[in-house]
Amino acid sequence: xxxxxxxxxxxxxxxxxxxxxxxxxxxxxxxxxxxxxxxxxxxxxxxxxxxxxxxxxxxxxxxxxxxxxxxxxxxxxxxxxxxxxxxxxxxxxxxxxxxxxxxxxxxxxxxxxxxxxxxxxxxxxxxxxxxxxxxxxxxxxxxxxxxxxxxxxxxxxxxxxxxxxxxxxxxxxxxxxxxxxxxxxxxxxxxxxxxxxxxxxxxxxxxxxxxxxxxxxxxxxxxxxxxxxxxxxxxxxxxxxxxxxxxxxxxxxxxxxxxxxxxxxxxxxxxxxxxxxxxxxxxxxxxxxxxxxxxxxxxxxxxxxxxxxxxxxxxxxxxxxxxxxxxxxxxxxxxxxxxxxxxxxxxxxxxxxxxxxxxxxxxxxxxxxxxxxxxxxxxxxxxxxxxxxxxxxxxxxxxxxxxxxxxxxxxxxxxxxxxxxxxxx
Amino acid sequence: xxxxxxxxxxxxxxxxxxxxxxxxxxxxxxxxxxxxxxxxxxxxxxxxxxxxxxxxxxxxxxxxxxxxxxxxxxxxxxxxxxxxxxxxxxxxxxxxxxxxxxxxxxxxxxxxxxxxxxxxxxxxxxxxxxxxxxxxxxxxxxxxxxxxxxxxxxxxxxxxxxxxxxxxxxxxxxxxxxxxxxxxxxxxxxxxxxxxxxxxxxxxxxxxxxxxxxxxxxxxxxxxxxxxxxxxxxxxxxxxxxxxxxxxxxxxxxxxxxxxxxxxxxxxxxxxxxxxxxxxxxxxxxxxxxxxxxxxxxxxxxxxxxxxxxxxxxxxxxxxxxxxxxxxxxxxxxxxxxxxxxxxxxxxxxxxxxxxxxxxxxxxxxxxxxxxxxxxxxxxxxxxxxxxxxxxxxxxxxxxxxxxxxxxxxxxxxxxxxxxxx
Numbered sequence: 001x002x003x004x005x006x007x008x009x010x011x012x013x014x015x016x017x018x019x020x021x022x023x024x025x026x027x028x029x030x031x032x033x034x035x036x037x038x039x040x041x042x043x044x045x046x047x048x049x050x051x052x053x054x055x056x057x058x059x060x061x062x063x064x065x066x067x068x069x070x071x072x073x074x075x076x077x078x079x080x081x082x083x084x085x086x087x088x089x090x091x092x093x094x095x096x097x098x099x100x101x102x103x104x105x106x107x108x109x110x111x112x113x114x115x116x117x118x119x120x121x122x123x124x125x126x127x128x129x130x131x132x133x134x135x136x137x138x139x140x141x142x143x144x145x146x147x148x149x150x151x152x153x154x155x156x157x158x159x160x161x162x163x164x165x166x167x168x169x170x171x172x173x174x175x176x177x178x179x180x181x182x183x184x185x186x187x188x189x190x191x192x193x194x195x196x197x198x199x200x201x202x203x204x205x206x207x208x209x210x211x212x213x214x215x216x217x218x219x220x221x222x223x224x225x226x227x228x229x230x231x232x233x234x235x236x237x238x239x240x241x242x243x244x245x246x247x248x249x250x251x252x253x254x255x256x257x258x259x260x261x262x263x264x265x266x267x268x269x270x271x272x273x274x275x276x277x278x279x280x281x282x283x284x285x286x287x288x289x290x291x292x293x294x295x296x297x298x299x300x301x302x303x304x305x306x307x308x309x310x311x312x313x314x315x316x317x318x319x320x321x322x323x324x325x326x327x328x329x330x331x332x333x334x335x336x337x338x339x340x341x342x343x344x345x346x347x348x349x350x351x352x353x354x355x356x357x358x359x360x361x362x363x364x365x366x367x368x369x370x371x372x373x374x375x376x377x378x379x380x381x382x383x384x385x386x387x388x389x390x391x392x393x394x395x396x397x398x399x400x401x402x403x404x405x406x407x408x409x410x411x412x413x414x415x416x417x418x419x420x421x422x423x424x425x
Numbered sequence: 426x427x428x429x430x431x432x433x434x435x436x437x438x439x440x441x442x443x444x445x446x447x448x449x450x451x452x453x454x455x456x457x458x459x460x461x462x463x464x465x466x467x468x469x470x471x472x473x474x475x476x477x478x479x480x481x482x483x484x485x486x487x488x489x490x491x492x493x494x495x496x497x498x499x500x501x502x503x504x505x506x507x508x509x510x511x512x513x514x515x516x517x518x519x520x521x522x523x524x525x526x527x528x529x530x531x532x533x534x535x536x537x538x539x540x541x542x543x544x545x546x547x548x549x550x551x552x553x554x555x556x557x558x559x560x561x562x563x564x565x566x567x568x569x570x571x572x573x574x575x576x577x578x579x580x581x582x583x584x585x586x587x588x589x590x591x592x593x594x595x596x597x598x599x600x601x602x603x604x605x606x607x608x609x610x611x612x613x614x615x616x617x618x619x620x621x622x623x624x625x626x627x628x629x630x631x632x633x634x635x636x637x638x639x640x641x642x643x644x645x646x647x648x649x650x651x652x653x654x655x656x657x658x659x660x661x662x663x664x665x666x667x668x669x670x671x672x673x674x675x676x677x678x679x680x681x682x683x684x685x686x687x688x689x690x691x692x693x694x695x696x697x698x699x700x701x702x703x704x705x706x707x708x709x710x711x712x713x714x715x716x717x718x719x720x721x722x723x724x725x726x727x728x729x730x731x732x733x734x735x736x737x738x739x740x741x742x743x744x745x746x747x748x749x750x751x752x753x754x755x756x757x758x759x760x761x762x763x764x765x766x767x768x769x770x771x772x773x774x775x776x777x778x779x780x781x782x783x784x785x786x787x788x789x790x791x792x793x794x795x796x797x798x799x800x801x802x803x804x805x806x807x808x809x810x811x812x813x814x815x816x817x818x819x820x821x822x823x824x825x826x827x828x829x830x831x832x833x834x835x836x837x838x839x840x841x842x843x844x845x846x847x
Contacts, residue, residue: 033705034721073701262710269704270724278694278701284498287685288458288720288734289706290677295715303705304721305686317705 004050004137005117007086007108008041009101009196010125011058017250018378019387019406020352027125028063029253030335030353032260032269033303033318034283035276036067037247038125042083043274046074048133050121051081054111056104058088058097066280073277086111100219106209112202120205122221124196128245128256130272133197136238139175140199146233147204149178149226150197150240160186161248162193163222167237175238181230183222192237194222195244204233243267251381254350257316257333261299269301281336286319294325303336310340324359332364341394352388352406363398370421372401379403379421398424427505429562430542430622431475432533434526435463435550436483441665443796444805444823445769449488451664452550455752455770457676457685458720458735459700460692461492462663463550468690470548471499473558476506479536480550481529483513483522491696498693511536525635534626542622547637549616553672554660555688561654562619568596571624571649574642575617577656586662587613588638590646592653601646603638612653614638615660624649659683667799670767673733673750677716698753703736711742727757735770749781758812768804769824775812780804787818788839797821823847 010027020029027038038055045053053076057064064085070076071083086108088097098104105112105122112120119140121133131150140148151165163183170176180189198221208225216224229235243266245256259266278284286305291297297312305320310327317323321334324342332349340346341359348364357363364384372379379385379401386392387406397417398404405425418424439451446454452463463480470478478501482489489510495501496508511533513522523529530537530547537545544565546558556575565573576590584605591600591610602608618637620628634640645651659682663669675681694701703722708714712725719725722737727744735753740746743760750767757763758776766781774780781802789798797803797819804810805824814831816822817838822830830842 261707265707270707270722273702274704275702284694285689285691287690288718290685291714291717291719291729293716297708297714298712299710300708301705302708302719307686 002118002137002141003052003116004119004121004133005112005115005202006045006050006053006121006123007105007112008038008053008055008123008125009104010038010055010064011061011098011104017248017253018375019385019403020250020253020350022406023060023388024063025057025059025061026247027057028061028067030318031128032257032267032274033301033316035274036063036280037128038064038067039274039276040128040130040272041123041125042068042071042074043272044129044131044133045123046076046275047273048131048137050133051076051078052115052117053083054086054108055083055125056086056098056101056108058104061085061087067277069277069279073275073279084111098219100216100224101221102209102212102216102225103219105205106213106219109206109209112206117202120200120202122196122198122200126247127195128247128267129195129243130268130274131195131197131240131242133199136197136199136240139171139238140236143236144234145199145236146201147226147229148175148199148236148238149181150195150238151175151192152195152240152242152244154191154193156191159188159191159193160184162188162246163196163226164188164190165192165194165237166190167192167239173239175236178226178230178235178237181222181226183220183227192239194226195240196222197240198226250350250378250383250385254333254348254381254383258314258331260301260316261314281319283319289317292325310342318353335388348382348400349384349386351386352390354389355386355404356391357386358392358394358396358410360395361392361397363392363402364400365397366399366420368399368420370399370401370419372403372423373421374423375403398422427477427540428543429475429546430537430540430544431470431478431546431548432511432530432537433463433466433470433478433480433548433550434529434616435480435489436486436523436529437551438484439551439664441796442663442669443666443793443803444821445666445669445767445803447824448485448806450482450484450486453485453488453492454663454669455735456553456663456669457673457690458718458733460690461488462553463489463492464690464692465553465555465688466548466550467493467499468688469554469556469558471501471691472555472689475546475558476501476503477508477540479509479511479533481511481523481533483529486510486512492693494693494696498691498695505540509536525640526637527629527632527641528635530625531629531635534629537622538626545618545620545622545625547618547620551664552615552660552662553683554615555658555684555690556617556656558617558619561617561656564596564654565619565621565652568652569650570619570652571621572642572645573619573652573654574598575615575656576612576653577615577658577660578611579613581608581611584608584611584613588642589613590653596652596654598646598651598653601643601651603643612655614642615656619654666767666797666801666803670750670765670801674731674748676718676733677731698736700736709742712740727759741776752806765800765818766802766804769806769808771807772804773809774804775810775814777813778810779815780810781816781820782818784818784838790819790821790841791839792841793821 166180168176289306292309309325320337393410399420439446706723709726720736737754808826823843
């Protein structure tokens, strides 16, 4: 079998996700209750039997280091298997932080060289999807391509937010030559968006990123490398079909979670066989979830170690959450070990790890949709964020589009009520 | 605690657990959704800071061996740590099957002596409880005991199932009765023994008989320093179907004393069926679950009440599961009713089928009246109950039973059905 080395781009901080990515890169963001976003890429690799993985990360990577460990959770330990976290290192140049995705790969050419792969697969660790990369690899080999990138159809009105490719009809539904490629333009030429899944010939990749390191402008694959390859190399587009969540904004992140529930969930976790590190966050020690006599749970996902005494509707509970009797959690996402007290009501709230919501608190109260005063672009659809380890005391009322800062403690709440759009930090 | 050798007796067949222990040893019977019974003892060992244990197996050990794996789930991999599986082996004599608890230890003296221990802790893999063995071992050493037995008070009417003891003020046992008709005390043995190693080696050489409870302890009391270590807290022998069902129910009631959160019970998430791959439980829009324990991978479209569900259980729309224990990947079809039932792994219950009902007047199981008489209904692993079939109270459907066993779609209360040859 041909040896494929995977490089996962997992370094990115995403400002649009506000307090959720203050202390972790996006790839380490919890998703779907018990997972982190990077689990989807890692599980795809495992199911595709790609067993050498480098993870490129620089932003606040401690939760990632902890989570990936030696890669045992994705069966990456063995003679020819391994997961290596590739952080920036001090070298000859002054500034050796990764300047962009292509630069990150450039700074790790030595790692690539060590493994002498036949192909290098570059992935983003920020996306929620299910894909067997073997189909892409086969196509790439059939076409004797220099590079093959995977594309997926997105709604036309969203196309300006992605790198959009024009793929010819050479192989119909499977793919074809990549004719044009442009990153996030005002007038996109179509709606097949790049999934940030690139398969390269290693020698060519090495040459391209080395050149780019000297002469690049953005040091990004999407902006510098791919457009410049068109016409000069054999570049193919592979059409992937299926679910793909991009989750770059709070709204998208929340919507992707709503795809975990419903009559026929679009994110079919039962089918996808996503793996996570069960030693991270003590997942392994969690007993089955306990539903108390007063529990009224519907259309939700409830992780191990939760104890539910109240109402939970269209919500995702991560491991170890406790919902007291008489509490109500609707259309919300709770990260691990969140406590919700009796009589508290949450509507459209994303609550970060270990936050405590005391009794009779209301978050997401009222119909006022005033956007967040400090971040109107990020928070306008009615979702309120509660930061990690924040503690909201008894009876406080908080509107929509609000942010409660991480570790914000009871003595700092000076008012009984906060209107929609407030930044409570 | 490297001065202590731990020997875990896990060999027993569990006749009284009926078909649940048909294909596996009793300690390997699934319990509490995602665990097996032995996990409670193994987790106690881990949480007591002990890293090495010998597990004595004998009856149908395959599930158990797969479950123990390398011992990694209980943090037992390392230089001085490990789980050793100790099956019977042929030796100088012909018949080397374990003839009793003491005989099992006797046949593994070589393993026991390997680390040159000062004490030997002997445990059973059949019980649901949480205990730190550290204080008991300290108690044992402080009193210079030859043997210390963990004991707890039980209701007087249960004393006939246990070894019971009277003690003096210092805790020393002055009288022992093994499963007495008329007990003089309600302080009952939990089957947990701490021995002085030299004493145990000597006793195993000289004792008559093969069992700790029947043979060794009665003769040691009075002659040697035998102490009772008092234990308070939840402890349950889940050796009967009724006790097994009740202990599962205790998990739903915080007042029962069982607290899986505090107990830190661990299981092997990587064995066949990989619990580790299972996503969070999903409750569908019309689903409902109250007073129940739901494991990862469950999908609930119908209603679940006062029940314990293992990973991957599917309850279809309109189905109702009440007062039941359903094991891994069992599927309950649309509009089916399951009441006071125990279903083993991968059971299929057809649409509109009705299992159990729990009517108190139902006759005991005719073939196994002493195993099943309390109103439960038991369905074996891989059995298929066809659409609209009815299985009565106190009935047993054997593992792998297929649709052909339901010619009239109705299995009356107290019946037992099985494929030919089972």
